[in-house]
Amino acid sequence: MPSSCTTDGDFVLQIYPHKYPTLLYDVPPLLRTPESKEVGVLFFIPGNPGLPQYYTPFLTLIREQLPGWRVICVSQAGCDTISTAFKYTDFSKQAYYNLDDQVEHKFEILSELLEKHYYLGPGGTEKQVVLIGHSIGCWLMQHLLVRISNSDLQITIKLAILLFPTIKNIGESDSGVKFRKIISHVPKLANIAGSTIYYLTSYLPELVVQSIVNLFMCFPPEHASKATQALLASPSVVYQCVRLGAEEMEKVADEAEDVGSLFWGGLWGTLHRDGSGQGRIIAYFAKEDHWVGNHTRAEIIEVHSSRSNVKFMVSSTEDNCKHAFCVSDSDVMANYVVQWIREID
Numbered sequence: 001m002p003s004s005c006t007t008d009g010d011f012v013l014q015i016y017p018h019k020y021p022t023l024l025y026d027v028p029p030l031l032r033t034p035e036s037k038e039v040g041v042l043f044f045i046p047g048n049p050g051l052p053q054y055y056t057p058f059l060t061l062i063r064e065q066l067p068g069w070r071v072i073c074v075s076q077a078g079c080d081t082i083s084t085a086f087k088y089t090d091f092s093k094q095a096y097y098n099l100d101d102q103v104e105h106k107f108e109i110l111s112e113l114l115e116k117h118y119y120l121g122p123g124g125t126e127k128q129v130v131l132i133g134h135s136i137g138c139w140l141m142q143h144l145l146v147r148i149s150n151s152d153l154q155i156t157i158k159l160a161i162l163l164f165p166t167i168k169n170i171g172e173s174d175s176g177v178k179f180r181k182i183i184s185h186v187p188k189l190a191n192i193a194g195s196t197i198y199y200l201t202s203y204l205p206e207l208v209v210q211s212i213v214n215l216f217m218c219f220p221p222e223h224a225s226k227a228t229q230a231l232l233a234s235p236s237v238v239y240q241c242v243r244l245g246a247e248e249m250e251k252v253a254d255e256a257e258d259v260g261s262l263f264w265g266g267l268w269g270t271l272h273r274d275g276s277g278q279g280r281i282i283a284y285f286a287k288e289d290h291w292v293g294n295h296t297r298a299e300i301i302e303v304h305s306s307r308s309n310v311k312f313m314v315s316s317t318e319d320n321c322k323h324a325f326c327v328s329d330s331d332v333m334a335n336y337v338v339q340w341i342r343e344i345d
Contacts, residue, residue: 021078023053023079024052026070030063030064041069041114042069043074044072048135050076054223055134057334058325094240146263160268160280164292165285165300168300175290189246213232265309266278266310280310283313284313286315292323297314
């Protein structure tokens with residue numbers, strides 16, 4: 001049971017009882033008749049900042065079109081915007097959950113949830129599991145699947161979807177170069193960001209903060225505005241996200257050897273790990289992405305496009321989805337995801 005929860009439309013946002021501070025959407029299928037069967041689970045890993053609240057329209061649309069599927073979205077470890085413990089702390093003593101922690105966090109949460117919903121072992125082989133990552137969530141998903149491949153976890157995963165993947169050379173992207181310059185001049189950027197947010201939100205009225213968010217984000221949809229306000233009301237989460245972003249600049253560079261073989265080879269896609277039944281991979285890139293350099297995108301596609309289990313897509317003039325699709329392009333990306341999942345049924 002969650003330690004506490006708050007409702008958000010059809011979703012229940014839970015603080016998961018786990019050693020890592022975690023927000024979780026775990027929403028059952030819409031089909032509720034006795035004859036209805038849960039056919040699959042979608043496990044979504046967000047980007048940075050790792051808050052499920054940014055993705056509620058996207059996940060709602062998927063759930064409506066795939067009524068037999070359970071939809072799960074897990075925050076990044078340390079990104080809890082509900083508990084008062086994360087409104088402000090002494091950042092010199094603040095726990096930090098690095099990228100390796102994030103991978104282990106996702107492995108433990110996924111294992112626990114699949115066991116809870118009877119997806120593990122022989123009895124769960126008829127149910128389908130799809131993993132989706134967004135931005136740095138794609139890097140985490142890659143390493144999560146490598147972690148699964150090296151474990152005793154008995155699970156069949158049919159499909160891995162990478163949306164706007166920052167899986168290589170993120171520090172060489174336009175935004176990555178700018179962020180690295182800031183970090184080089186402000187080594188304790190995470191501490192400063194957390195403290196600044198704390199004092200601003202402590203002394204400014206809520207309506208003023210709301211107006212600033214809307215102006216800065218060019219009057220985004222309500223869900224994105226509320227998610228950003230929740231983030232700003234939790235300085236410890238701001239600290240976690242900024243520090244995680246700084247680590248990404250250094251660690252998300254060249255692909256690790258096990259990612260090249262185990263992930264792109266789809267060897268995680270078979271229950272018995274006998275080399276049969278490769279997992280399918282679909283990666284969707286923006287035509288222009290300030291977090292993914294064009295040369296990096298081209299290199300990834302060139303290296304892996306010859307694999308029979310891999311499909312790459314680049315946004316067209318018609319859809320023109322941006323990296324932060326969860327703000328305004330949820331419907332377009334949800335339709336793509338539903339199409340890809342239906343193809344494996």
